Amino acid sequence: MKNSYTKNNYKLLSALVIFTLIIFACGTSKNKDNTSSNNDSKGVTASLSVSASQLCTDYNANEVSADNKYKDKILEISGTVEEIRKDFVDNIIIELKGCEFLSNIDCYFSKDDNSTAQLSKGQKITIVGKCTGFLMKSVQIKNSKLK
Numbered sequence: 001m002k003n004s005y006t007k008n009n010y011k012l013l014s015a016l017v018i019f020t021l022i023i024f025a026c027g028t029s030k031n032k033d034n035t036s037s038n039n040d041s042k043g044v045t046a047s048l049s050v051s052a053s054q055l056c057t058d059y060n061a062n063e064v065s066a067d068n069k070y071k072d073k074i075l076e077i078s079g080t081v082e083e084i085r086k087d088f089v090d091n092i093i094i095e096l097k098g099c100e101f102l103s104n105i106d107c108y109f110s111k112d113d114n115s116t117a118q119l120s121k122g123q124k125i126t127i128v129g130k131c132t133g134f135l136m137k138s139v140q141i142k143n144s145k146l147k
Contacts, residue, residue, distance in 0.1 A: 045074070046128050052079025052105050056098030059134045070131040070139075076147065077105065078126045081119055092116050094127065094144065103137050107144040115146045 058066040079096035092109040107127050109116055129144035
């Protein structure tokens with residue numbers, strides 16, 4: 001009985017360690033994507049200016065066409081703050097109101113960016129950042145900066 005109990009504990013502990021390592025690896029790669037090249041949009045002129053609602057409408061209409069137009073480009077996006085939150089590694093996310101329910105624009109800022117502390121829901125702002133495409137009903141904007 002004791003041998004069976006020890007084997008079960010070992011299996012559980014092993015699964016927990018593997019799960020923790022996977023979560024850590026995902027968090028580390030996400031953090032690198034959001035902050036290590038944070039200068040991508042700093043001091044760079046946006047290649048396109050677009051409203052948050054138009055960007056969202058374009059992605060909802062045809063993701064392939066919108067990717068061709070916006071993905072991997074520095075955008076200047078004007079819109080209304082819907083939500084201010086942090087991800088699991090404390091990077092700041094400013095969510096701009098999109099065009100319909102459950103379809104918004106998530107703008108990722110460095111966790112050290114203090115300019116976001118003065119923002120409030122409903123405020124109209126302009127953000128410059130790199131569009132990385134559409135993920136789970138949200139347009140993703142990385143390396144964001146307030147203009």
